[in-house]
Amino acid sequence: MTERVNRMAQNIIAKRQIKANALQFKKSVVIMWAMVKKNIKNQYRRSVLGILWTVLNPLLTMLVMAFVFANIFGRGNINMDYPVYILSGTIVFGLMRTATVTALPCMVNNHDLLTKTRVPYFVFPASNVVSSLVNFGFSLIALIAVMLIRLPHGVEFHWTLVMILAWLPAIFLFSLGLSLVLCSVYVRFRDIKHLYNVFLTLWYYITPVFYSITQLEDPTVQKVLVINPMLHYLEYFRSLILGVVPSWQTHVLIYAIGIVTMLLGWLVFKTQRKSFIIYI
Amino acid sequence: MEERVLPEEIESLSFQEDKDLLVDVHDVSIKFRMPTEKIDNLKEFAIKFLKRQIKYDDFWAVKNVSLQVRRGESLALIGRNGAGKSTLLRMIAGILEPNEGYIETKGNMVPLLKLGAGFDMNATGRENVFLNGAMLGFSRKEMTEKYDSIVEFSELQKFMNVPLKNYSQGMLSRLGFSIAVDVHPDILLVDEILGVGDIPFQKKCSNKIHELKDEGATFIVVSHSMSAIKDLCNKAIWLKEGSVVMNGTTDDVVAAYLKECNTL
Numbered sequence: 001m002t003e004r005v006n007r008m009a010q011n012i013i014a015k016r017q018i019k020a021n022a023l024q025f026k027k028s029v030v031i032m033w034a035m036v037k038k039n040i041k042n043q044y045r046r047s048v049l050g051i052l053w054t055v056l057n058p059l060l061t062m063l064v065m066a067f068v069f070a071n072i073f074g075r076g077n078i079n080m081d082y083p084v085y086i087l088s089g090t091i092v093f094g095l096m097r098t099a100t101v102t103a104l105p106c107m108v109n110n111h112d113l114l115t116k117t118r119v120p121y122f123v124f125p126a127s128n129v130v131s132s133l134v135n136f137g138f139s140l141i142a143l144i145a146v147m148l149i150r151l152p153h154g155v156e157f158h159w160t161l162v163m164i165l166a167w168l169p170a171i172f173l174f175s176l177g178l179s180l181v182l183c184s185v186y187v188r189f190r191d192i193k194h195l196y197n198v199f200l201t202l203w204y205y206i207t208p209v210f211y212s213i214t215q216l217e218d219p220t221v222q223k224v225l226v227i228n229p230m231l232h233y234l235e236y237f238r239s240l241i242l243g244v245v246p247s248w249q250t251h252v253l254i255y256a257i258g259i260v261t262m263l264l265g266w267l268v269f270k271t272q273r274k275s276f277i278i279y280i
Numbered sequence: 281m282e283e284r285v286l287p288e289e290i291e292s293l294s295f296q297e298d299k300d301l302l303v304d305v306h307d308v309s310i311k312f313r314m315p316t317e318k319i320d321n322l323k324e325f326a327i328k329f330l331k332r333q334i335k336y337d338d339f340w341a342v343k344n345v346s347l348q349v350r351r352g353e354s355l356a357l358i359g360r361n362g363a364g365k366s367t368l369l370r371m372i373a374g375i376l377e378p379n380e381g382y383i384e385t386k387g388n389m390v391p392l393l394k395l396g397a398g399f400d401m402n403a404t405g406r407e408n409v410f411l412n413g414a415m416l417g418f419s420r421k422e423m424t425e426k427y428d429s430i431v432e433f434s435e436l437q438k439f440m441n442v443p444l445k446n447y448s449q450g451m452l453s454r455l456g457f458s459i460a461v462d463v464h465p466d467i468l469l470v471d472e473i474l475g476v477g478d479i480p481f482q483k484k485c486s487n488k489i490h491e492l493k494d495e496g497a498t499f500i501v502v503s504h505s506m507s508a509i510k511d512l513c514n515k516a517i518w519l520k521e522g523s524v525v526m527n528g529t530t531d532d533v534v535a536a537y538l539k540e541c542n543t544l
Contacts, residue, residue: 041403118373277376
């Protein structure tokens with residue numbers, strides 16, 4: 001009898017725990033959504049065009065790069081409409097860059113919330129990555145606009161564009177994992193901010209945003225550049241624009257990268273969790 | 281056989297646990313590791329780490345503290361600056377984790393350690409009401425219901441569409457307080473924010489807090505205002521250098537504490 005009662009007591013405690021966790025989860029979602037909205041609004045507060053800038057920004061960057069690379073350096077052997085090629089590169093790389101750059105100082109910036117309220121820590125990096133995902137949604141509008149404009153130049157719309165939805169979770173996991181590592185390290189070592197900015201510049205140039213990897217003549221360089229995860233995310237994305245369904249190996253690859261990065265990030269974040277409150 | 285919970289067994293279970301025991305702090309200690317010098321860049325850390333020159337001092341901010349708070353009771357934590365009052369409060373709130381001992385809490389708890397924590401200075405007052413509400417776990421729909429009464433209490437109707445950076449300090453605390461007291465929790469943890477703003481508003485705050493208390497809310501308060509404590513709490517704990525010096529009724533503990541303060 002007592003054993004049975006004990007077991008039931010454990011049962012009830014477990015149920016209460018699940019209920020508490022569900023409540024906590026609901027709270028996290030509410031907070032995250034509020035923070036995402038705040039991030040998006042603050043980005044272009046007090047600017048005349050407001051939220052329109054999320055669409056205009058990638059467009060203008062694309063125009064500059066298309067001008068520089070098509071007219072000054074020459075565009076090489078890219079088998080895709082060049083403005084669409086550049087814009088797709090810019091917004092995909094931009095998704096990862098915005099996510100990680102904004103998430104990097106998030107623990108320190110939210111000092112007040114961390115030390116004075118009971119907001120789950122995970123919400124801070126996650127809300128920044130979700131914000132950048134929302135921004136990416138706006139950038140897609142820019143991409144579609146440019147594709148429409150380039151219709152007379154041979155651009156076609158393919159049904160494969162819908163598969164962006166299959167691609168998005170993978171790059172989300174990758175960006176979130178990276179953000180978790182960066183924001184955890186930043187709490188202890190503020191140097192990482194400067195290092196990461198330099199690294200991003202390098203990363204941007206070794207990712208074929210405005211050139212094609214086949215343009216590089218040295219095969220060893222090509223082989224080395226293949227280890228860049230962003231290359232695979234970008235190639236997947238571009239093949240969707242061209243109407244090609246990527247092979248199942250590519251799917252496995254991008255999800256494997258995403259999941260491994262996420263697990264690594266979660267591990268670092270979890271082990272550093274306790275030190276946050278002391279070092280921020 | 282399928283496991284089924286019989287009604288009489290549930291009753292015997294509830295017998296075992298004390299439902300009115302809202303906060304049970306059991307022999308809790310927390311230490312902070314203080315590096316003897318601050319290292320916050322990688323190069324320095326790497327060099328010192330390799331040379332094994334990183335030294336830490338252990339500082340026990342709270343040491344072997346136990347306390348219990350039941351439904352309807354209100355507890356005050358008093359003591360001098362640095363006695364560990366706020367650290368203890370933050371452990372009860374679940375923000376800090378104790379190194380030793382454990383804390384069990386029941387019921388819905390709202391920590392009010394800082395008014396308007398997480399206010400976004402660029403956003404308007406209205407936007408911040410919803411943002412701050414979200415931080416306390418209320419959805420937009422729930423906050424829409426509360427919105428009017430919050431604004432009315434804060435008396436800031438005219439300023440709700442002004443960005444917070446243009447608010448005065450008093451206005452900020454008034455808005456923060458109004459949002460905070462509009463939730464109806466079982467336990468409220470309060471750190472030195474019993475009254476804010478000008479004198480009429482302070483009176484309003486005090487009335488509101490008594491109203492909450494009459495509704496059955498339990499308070500755990502850190503304050504240096506002895507009159508406020510006597511007014512609100514029936515129990516008090518005097519902390520000194522992280523340990524409990526005295527635990528008893530508010531009148532006794534406050535009297536003893538004041539006596540010691542006068543001899544200093």
